[in-house]
Amino acid sequence: MALGKNYEGQNCTLARALELVGERWTLLIVRDAFYGVRRYGDLLAHLDIPRAVLADRLATLVEAGILARHRYQDSPPRDEYLLTERGVELWSVIYPLMRWGERHFATGQPLRTFRHAVCGTEIDAAGRCPTCGGVDVQPADIEAHPGPGAPAQPREDPVSVALRARPHRLLQPVL
Amino acid sequence: MALGKNYEGQNCTLARALELVGERWTLLIVRDAFYGVRRYGDLLAHLDIPRAVLADRLATLVEAGILARHRYQDSPPRDEYLLTERGVELWSVIYPLMRWGERHFATGQPLRTFRHAVCGTEIDAAGRCPTCGGVDVQPADIEAHPGPGAPAQPREDPVSVALRARPHRLLQPVL
DNA sequence: CCCACTCGGTTCATTCAACGAACTGACCTT
DNA sequence: AAGGTCAGTTCGTTGAATGAACCGAGTGGG
Numbered sequence: 001m002a003l004g005k006n007y008e009g010q011n012c013t014l015a016r017a018l019e020l021v022g023e024r025w026t027l028l029i030v031r032d033a034f035y036g037v038r039r040y041g042d043l044l045a046h047l048d049i050p051r052a053v054l055a056d057r058l059a060t061l062v063e064a065g066i067l068a069r070h071r072y073q074d075s076p077p078r079d080e081y082l083l084t085e086r087g088v089e090l091w092s093v094i095y096p097l098m099r100w101g102e103r104h105f106a107t108g109q110p111l112r113t114f115r116h117a118v119c120g121t122e123i124d125a126a127g128r129c130p131t132c133g134g135v136d137v138q139p140a141d142i143e144a145h146p147g148p149g150a151p152a153q154p155r156e157d158p159v160s161v162a163l164r165a166r167p168h169r170l171l172q173p174v175l
Numbered sequence: 176m177a178l179g180k181n182y183e184g185q186n187c188t189l190a191r192a193l194e195l196v197g198e199r200w201t202l203l204i205v206r207d208a209f210y211g212v213r214r215y216g217d218l219l220a221h222l223d224i225p226r227a228v229l230a231d232r233l234a235t236l237v238e239a240g241i242l243a244r245h246r247y248q249d250s251p252p253r254d255e256y257l258l259t260e261r262g263v264e265l266w267s268v269i270y271p272l273m274r275w276g277e278r279h280f281a282t283g284q285p286l287r288t289f290r291h292a293v294c295g296t297e298i299d300a301a302g303r304c305p306t307c308g309g310v311d312v313q314p315a316d317i318e319a320h321p322g323p324g325a326p327a328q329p330r331e332d333p334v335s336v337a338l339r340a341r342p343h344r345l346l347q348p349v350l
Numbered sequence: 351c352c353c354a355c356t357c358g359g360t361t362c363a364t365t366c367a368a369c370g371a372a373c374t375g376a377c378c379t380t
Numbered sequence: 381a382a383g384g385t386c387a388g389t390t391c392g393t394t395g396a397a398t399g400a401a402c403c404g405a406g407t408g409g410g
Contacts, residue, residue: 012286014206014269017276022202024368031189040387050369055388065279076377076386086279092271092301094189100268101192104240104261111187126267126311136301199397215358225398230359251357251406 020064021090025049026057027097030083030090033067034139036174037159038080046159066090083171091139092127099125109149117143117169139170195239196265200224201232202272205258205265208242209314211349212334213255221334241265258346266314267302274300284324292318292344314345 021027028047037043044054058081061067066087069079095114102110103125114123118141121131128134145167154164162174196202203222212218219229233256236242241262244254270289277285278300289298293316296306303309320342329339337349 012203012206012273013276013281014273015203015276016280017272018202020280021272022197022199024197027193027197028187028190031187041385044387051388052370052390053368078386089275089278093268093275096267096271097192097196098187098189100264101188101190103264105191105195106188216356219358226359227361227399228397253357 020060020066021093023057023060025053026061027090027094029054029057029061030066030087031094032159033081033083033087034091034094034170035144035159035163036168036170036172038082038173039078039175040081042157042159042175043081045157046155061087088139088171095127096125106149110147111149111151112163113145113147115143115145115167117141142170143167144170195235195241196268198232198235200228201236202265202269204229204232204236205241205262206269207334208256208258208262209266209269209345210319210334210338211343211345211347213257213348214253214350215256217332217334217350218256220332221330236262263314263346270302271300281324285322286324286326287338288320288322290318290320290342292316317345318342319345 021030025047029043029049032043032046037046040054040058043049043058044051047054049057058067058069062069062081064086065084067081068084070082072078072080115121116123116129116132116137119129119131121129123137123142124130127136129137144163146164154160158175162168168174196205200222204218204224207218207221212221215229215233218224218233219226222229224232233242233244237244237256239261240259242256243259245257247253247255290296291298291304291307291312294304294306296304298312298317299305302311304312319338321339329335333350337343343349
């Protein structure tokens with residue numbers, strides 16, 4: 001978004017947060033990071049995002065301390081992008097927004113459900129586990145399960161296939 | 176944002192939510208609606224948004240059922256924009272994002288704090304009232320209080336002045 | 351009744367960001 | 381040496397945001 005001069009006048013911390021997170025594509029990249037998508041090429045294929053925009057957003061997110069770039073092999077040199085603590089905290093924004101979208105604009109059955117990994121209970125709209133005394137469930141303790149709904153023409157990129165195939169712990173590599 | 180064709184491939188409900196709420200300025204307009212800003216002219220002065228963009232966003236929000244347009248006087252004919260139930264539910268997204276921005280990017284003291292109107296306790300980061308048994312506090316029960324922090328050069332538009340002057344119940348008209 | 355003013359827009363030329371296809375360069379495999 | 385993969389960069393085109401000017405309905409004052 002790069003809200004620039006217009007947001008300087010806005011005192012609200014919301015404006016400052018939106019300068020980072022409100023840019024086009026950014027929140028979808030962060031969502032994919034929760035799903036365990038870590039490499040440039042996988043993000044590219046899964047999001048259908050222009051290469052230049054992806055490179056720009058990743059640089060912005062790393063600079064803001066939301067993602068960290070981590071060398072995972074040396075030959076050939078390859079980096080992966082991992083959520084930092086600051087990035088993981090964005091789950092408290094992403095999850096409610098997903099639920100809101102689902103409540104009001106879903107066309108059919110949910111494509112994905114989120115369960116508390118330790119007990120298997122589906123997490124409620126507020127992000128809590130009804131079984132475990134209503135505690136807030138942290139992303140690392142959440143499993144994304146393929147839901148009953150299916151899109152008309154499902155995507156066939158590796159990430160989409162893997163997410164459809166089996167339950168998967170958030171933040172763990174999906175591929 | 177009008178994510179258009181790129182988001183059709185995205186099954187996730189997050190993508191559909193972002194088509195509406197992820198556009199530039201949209202979430203700041205919704206925030207102002209929580210603050211009780213209801214008229215075109217007040218939004219214009221408070222947000223420093225181009226007139227054409229504001230008109231476009233308001234139309235989109237009304238069409239999406241997030242705001243409702245309501246005739247509040249007949250001569251001259253004047254409309255105000257009010258949050259619908261669907262819009263009010265966005266508090267679960269806006270509040271965590273504000274808190275996240277405050278935790279990580281605040282420069283000084285908070286400009287605004289949110290208190291549970293019935294007991295006066297400040298609401299925690301998860302949006303609950305510690306005093307009242309940790310219940311989720313709904314926007315209608317929240318009072319925004321001017322905080323200890325002050326910007327270098329405070330805005331002087333009527334909305335900013337009113338919000339700085341005194342505590343104010345969310346969703347109630349600020350002017 | 352005319353003039354000035356307010357409010358809530360629309361119009362339009364300019365600027366800036368997004369898009370998508372092509373290119374680059376480091377490294378690997380055969 | 382040739383071809384492939386990966387992670388970008390470059391660049392021309394398209395589309396959206398910006399901001400200033402304009403517009404039209406309605407009001408209030410002289």
